[in-house]
Amino acid sequence: MSKYIVADDHPLFRNAICQVLKTIEETPDIVEAQDMASLQTKLTDHPDADLVLLDLHMPGAHGFSALAYVKGQSPELPVLVVSANEKPEIMQRAVEFGSKGFLPKSSGIEDIQTAIKSALQGEVWLPDSAGEQTPASKDECKLMKGIASLTPQQYLVLTMLAEGLLNKQIAYELDVTEATIKAHMTAIFRKLSVRSRTQAVLAISKLNLESPQNIES
Amino acid sequence: MSKYIVADDHPLFRNAICQVLKTIEETPDIVEAQDMASLQTKLTDHPDADLVLLDLHMPGAHGFSALAYVKGQSPELPVLVVSANEKPEIMQRAVEFGSKGFLPKSSGIEDIQTAIKSALQGEVWLPDSAGEQTPASKDECKLMKGIASLTPQQYLVLTMLAEGLLNKQIAYELDVTEATIKAHMTAIFRKLSVRSRTQAVLAISKLNLESPQNIES
DNA sequence: ATTTTCATTAGACATTAGTCGTACAGGCCC
DNA sequence: GGGCCTGTACGACTAATGTCTAATGAAAAT
Structure with missing residues (x-):
């Protein structure tokens, strides 16, 4: 079973x-x-x-x-x-x-x-409508690894950041002090290789639906 | 001609x-x-x-x-x-x-x-591969109007914000003081109906590729 | 059992971001 | 010209953000 x-x-x-x-x-x-x-x-x-x-x-x-x-x-x-x-x-x-x-x-x-x-059985299945090639991207994979290394609490903070909330608001929601949220932010930034909340938001928004149409002449 | x-x-x-x-x-x-x-x-x-x-x-x-x-x-x-x-x-x-x-x-x-x-001739043309319906979204239209109301300088600042740059960096690039960039930011926030650079970035990233798959049961 | 590691928590401090009031130049209407 | 609006620019002040150091506790390694 x-x-x-x-x-x-x-x-x-x-x-x-x-x-x-x-x-x-x-x-x-x-x-x-x-x-x-x-x-x-x-x-x-x-x-x-x-x-x-x-x-x-x-x-x-x-x-x-x-x-x-x-x-x-x-x-x-x-x-x-x-x-x-x-x-x-x-x-x-x-x-x-x-x-x-x-x-x-x-x-x-x-x-x-x-x-x-x-x-x-450990095998991969895709519907026929899925295409062939898998372009891959260094930055994206690195970002995925970064997200995967987040702790549950850090991931939670990241999602709230992605809602556009202030540190103060996040702290209130999670019932901790603002200082704690800031510390989490710093940890998140390091893991995602960014330097500010703005860049963090940009990074994960790219991940969501970025199509690899960047292969240009 | x-x-x-x-x-x-x-x-x-x-x-x-x-x-x-x-x-x-x-x-x-x-x-x-x-x-x-x-x-x-x-x-x-x-x-x-x-x-x-x-x-x-x-x-x-x-x-x-x-x-x-x-x-x-x-x-x-x-x-x-x-x-x-x-x-x-x-x-x-x-x-x-x-x-x-x-x-x-x-x-x-x-x-x-x-x-x-x-x-x-003022008419609209779309390739056959374009579908039929146009779902439309209140928020998106409002956001588009907001962007359309930006001045050239403000739009420029917005794009640099979307690159993840700090106010200081933007100021250096545009050869003005940081205070000026901050003033532009405030104006941009008002026009886009957001309250922080984080929310501004979220707003325009939603605009880029958001598909209306939110019609759910 | 002890050490080590790490997530979580915070306070103090420095930097960055955002608001307000203001000033000045160009375009426009009267 | 004299008002009037707007874009751009700036300084001063307040709020938010981010870093550093450090304490706690819990789990894993020794």
Whole structure:
């Protein structure tokens, strides 16, 4: 029997995924998470999980940074990215950043089954609509590694930074002093190789949807 | 005879566009710009231009903010957006934000001719690959209006902010005091309806590639 | 059991960012 | 010309940001 963690903020969609899981095996062990905070808890509570089905657009998730964070917390745990996004570049990026595949939400049941089985066996599955080449980028990979090295608390602070909040506001939300947030910021900047909150925001926004159309004459 | 402003940072591609223009009329009046700074100059020097062919990925341009800026400087001047980007959402956004069409760089000569002729007649042309609906977003439109209302100097400061530069660095580059840059920042924040440089960066990064995949169950 | 490592927490201090009031030059209307 | 608006520019002041040092506690290594 396999244990799955289903991370998606839509109850209906989580349910749909669970239904498919039951077609794969009779009594799957399913853990659900509806945001990054609960996902983090589930990851530590269930270190024996076999697969994470991860939506990149949950509350607290910012594009690929969510994937990087999960890979950083549980490097050995296979992750299958699920998203409404259909763009080939996004699919390729997901795999490049450590995902065992990419599942568009428009996928049919058979594709979902195939993708999950592949991921469990350590293989990568992509829909036919995904293109061929994987351009890769030094800076992006470095950034992904940086995000993966963040602690849970630091990742949380980063997402709140990405909401445009002030240090003071973040401190209030997390019930710590502003000085603590500043210390986290400094640590985050170092790990992401940036020098200010402005550059940090720029870095992760590039990560979200940057298409590699920079290959120019 | 019509006067064109061709704004693209690739000399080869500018040349190619010029060749096509010559097939439309015998002696087109062509003005070229290779970055946003020179484009700004050309706009003021040639207020009698009939059409701008604008690449969204020039130095100094940040996605749609470049389009917004041009529309703000010369509201009556038709703009035809040229880009390597092929995504339907991007094409729709371009039109929604005031462009007279969208020309993928992979277009054939006939399409380019058609698009230019349409634009000159005030009509909108889109390639077949562009989808149907135009979702639109209140916030995005408001933001575009804000960018369009920026003065040239303010736009310049905004682009440098989007490079992750400090006020001090921007001041040095523009050869003014830091106090001046701060004043510009405050003005920019007001026009973009944000309260800090962090939020300003977030706002324009959303504008660049935000796909309306937020229509959720 | 002890050491080591590291996340988390903060206070003191220095730097950067942002607001306000103001000044000056050019364009425009009357 | 004399007002009037606007873009640009600046200094002074306040708020926010970032660095450094250091203490605590918890987990991992020895």
